[in-house]
Amino acid sequence: MLKPWGVMCLSLVMALLLVACDGRGSKIRQLSDHELAERYGYCLDRKPTAPGKAQACENLRRECERRKEEIGSYICRHR
Numbered sequence: 001m002l003k004p005w006g007v008m009c010l011s012l013v014m015a016l017l018l019v020a021c022d023g024r025g026s027k028i029r030q031l032s033d034h035e036l037a038e039r040y041g042y043c044l045d046r047k048p049t050a051p052g053k054a055q056a057c058e059n060l061r062r063e064c065e066r067r068k069e070e071i072g073s074y075i076c077r078h079r
Helices: 004-020 033-046 051-071
Strands: none
Touching: 004 033
């Protein structure tokens, strides 16, 4: 049996998961092809090392790959 603080922690985690999976699509998916290519190009040029920036660049790379699969051509620069 979970203690009251355990139930509270579990509830918080579940609430965060629901918020993270809101189904409306991410802001990255709403970027135009031009804006996505520009932002990812910046990542390639600057090669950020800060964890948050590096993760953002990885998310941009994944979106470039997703669009490549979807439309059949690569809109972003290659590494």
